[in-house]
Amino acid sequence: MKRHSRFAAIGGAAALTALVLSACAPQAPETSSTSPAEAGDDTLTIATTTDVVNYNPLIGNSRSDYWVTNLMYPHLLSIGPDGSKDAELAVDWGYVDDTTGFFEIRDDMAWSDGEPLTAEDVAYTMNAVKQDAPAGTYYGQMANFESAEAVSDTRVEITLTQPDSSIVEEIGFWGNVVPQHVFEPAGSVAEFANDGSDGGWVSAGPYVLSKVQVGQSYTLDRVEDYPLVEGGTPIPASIVYRVFPDVNTEILALQSGEVDAIANSLPPSQVEQLKNTDGIEVVEVTGLGYAHMTYNMQNPDLAKVEVRQALAHAADYEAIRNVVLQGQAVSTGSSPLMPVLSKYYDDSITEYEYDPELSRELMEEAGYTAGADGMFPVSFRLIYSLQDPVTSQWAQLVKDGAAEAGIPIELQGMERNTYLARTNEGDYDIYAGNFAIMDDPVTNFSLSYLPGGAINYTFVDDPELNDLIAQASATFDEDEKIGIMREAAKIVHDQVYDNVMYTQNLYVAHSSDWDGFISKPSELLSIVNPVSLASAHKVSE
Numbered sequence: 335m336k337r338h339s340r341f342a343a344i345g346g347a348a349a350l351t352a353l354v355l356s357a358c359a360p361q362a363p364e365t366s367s368t369s370p371a372e373a374g375d376d377t378l379t380i381a382t383t384t385d386v387v388n389y390n391p392l393i394g395n396s397r398s399d400y401w402v403t404n405l406m407y408p409h410l411l412s413i414g415p416d417g418s419k420d421a422e423l424a425v426d427w428g429y430v431d432d433t434t435g436f437f438e439i440r441d442d443m444a445w446s447d448g449e450p451l452t453a454e455d456v457a458y459t460m461n462a463v464k465q466d467a468p469a470g471t472y473y474g475q476m477a478n479f480e481s482a483e484a485v486s487d488t489r490v491e492i493t494l495t496q497p498d499s500s501i502v503e504e505i506g507f508w509g510n511v512v513p514q515h516v517f518e519p520a521g522s523v524a525e526f527a528n529d530g531s532d533g534g535w536v537s538a539g540p541y542v543l544s545k546v547q548v549g550q551s552y553t554l555d556r557v558e559d560y561p562l563v564e565g566g567t568p569i570p571a572s573i574v575y576r577v578f579p580d581v582n583t584e585i586l587a588l589q590s591g592e593v594d595a596i597a598n599s600l601p602p603s604q605v606e607q608l609k610n611t612d613g614i615e616v617v618e619v620t621g622l623g624y625a626h627m628t629y630n631m632q633n634p635d636l637a638k639v640e641v642r643q644a645l646a647h648a649a650d651y652e653a654i655r656n657v658v659l660q661g662q663a664v665s666t667g668s669s670p671l672m673p674v675l676s677k678y679y680d681d682s683i684t685e686y687e688y689d690p691e692l693s694r695e696l697m698e699e700a701g702y703t704a705g706a707d708g709m710f711p712v713s714f715r716l717i718y719s720l721q722d723p724v725t726s727q728w729a730q731l732v733k734d735g736a737a738e739a740g741i742p743i744e745l746q747g748m749e750r751n752t753y754l755a756r757t758n759e760g761d762y763d764i765y766a767g768n769f770a771i772m773d774d775p776v777t778n779f780s781l782s783y784l785p786g787g788a789i790n791y792t793f794v795d796d797p798e799l800n801d802l803i804a805q806a807s808a809t810f811d812e813d814e815k816i817g818i819m820r821e822a823a824k825i826v827h828d829q830v831y832d833n834v835m836y837t838q839n840l841y842v843a844h845s846s847d848w849d850g851f852i853s854k855p856s857e858l859l860s861i862v863n864p865v866s867l868a869s870a871h872k873v874s875e
Contacts, residue, residue, distance in 0.1 A: 620839060
């Protein structure tokens with residue numbers, strides 16, 4: 335989708351030059367050279383390692399939350415391999431002027447209870463999220479959002495408190511649309527469980543949740559009318575997400591035929607083996623995220639830049655990429671502007687050098703003296719998810735490298751939902767994890783480094799950095815924005831407000847008995863995005 339300027343009329347006034355980031359209407363799926371698969375009675379079973387925590391898509395935070403609720407609550411926009419946005423529920427979007435955005439949506443979508451999906455649902459969802467402030471990425475995108483109004487059945491206009499050249503595409507991509515007639519009577523969207531206890535779920539996606547066995551499985555049944563898929567009807571009759579304790583158990587289940595696909599990405603060490611396993615297909619998924627560590631500046635020791643720099647120079651990034659990731663990851667130059675975001679990437683920002691002796695010098699500059707055992711009188715807790723096998727491995731290498739530099743690190747691996755809760759509470763010294771999608775630099779920096787940012791895990795408040803992010807948000811000139819963001823990235827790098835370890839393309843696996851998957855970037859979407867699962871079909875005998 336190319337961005338272009340165009341004229342827009344406002345309330346019958348004369349046309350004026352508008353700042354519009356507009357997109358073309360969605361293309362029909364490519365026609366196969368063979369007869370298209372038809373809706374049948376097959377069940378597609380997918381493995382996951384986590385239970386659903388929230389059935390309300392506006393507050394969901396685990397991958398399973400996202401995967402299940404995405405099949406019921408559509409997004410306005412999808413995404414391309416370079417982070418550019420594609421049409422989904424919306425067919426056109428952009429800016430009327432620098433403080434007014436818009437979405438034009440499809441006119442052929444309906445909720446599973448027969449109610450039409452209209453611009454009123456879209457406007458309601460946005461306004462409710464802004465008012466009720468549910469925890470999560472959607473609300474985190476809305477700092478400059480004031481209100482939304484359905485000006486017709488298919489057009490929503492949003493009013494901004496100040497110019498924001500990223501907000502239309504970001505809330506369009508990250509925000510699900512929920513049914514007003516279901517969510518509004520329930521009160522606050524930040525508190526509504528949406529657990530099906532009031533008569534089940536209402537969906538405008540290809541499937542609707544019908545059965546839950548906590549700790550075991552989540553079953554979704556086909557919605558007959560889904561115009562985003564070729565033929566208008568999802569092909570599998572049901573989708574079942576089954577919960578397994580870890581990825582190795584998932585792989586065994588795939589090999590035995592117990593499941594048909596694995597939702598989460600494969601450990602790098604398993605990729606080549608599974609590529610050579612009969613009956614299994616391995617799909618490469620474009621990566622738009624990165625793995626990182628952040629250092630909690632609420633800890634007085636970590637508030638010292640020399641200590642953060644010492645920790646950054648105590649990690650052996652090359653060993654992590656080559657040993658743990660089997661060479662399937664690349665350096666970002668320790669910058670949050672990844673190479674995949676090619677317009678923004680700045681190769682003058684270079685990776686922190688692994689140098690334990692330099693780390694020791696920096697610790698001494700910060701005022702610490704090593705004891706007779708060579709260790710400094712500090713200790714830091716590093717938290718990570720046990721359900722993330724890659725981070726679990728490189729966390730040990732980080733601990734070993736820090737020990738070489740005389741800095742003790744205590745590893746605290748924990749069940750994913752506990753890890754997420756600890757993260758939200760700021761209960762850590764060092765956070766180790768990864769983001770599946772970091773698609774828009776201005777938005778990413780706003781969420782990661784502005785005070786109150788939803789993923790500001792360093793708790794940074796740097797006036798110079800704040801000002802640069804504000805400047806970038808307010809400009810619609812791409813070249814100017816790129817220059818500002820590169821300057822901001824250098825501050826993040828030099829002050830170690832984020833320690834970006836690597837970025838990688840991912841690999842997922844499914845049974846060769848199934849075909850028709852449509853891969854989208856990131857682990858969140860990959861082959862388990864709604865259009866992909868609705869298009870998947872059994873291979874003809």
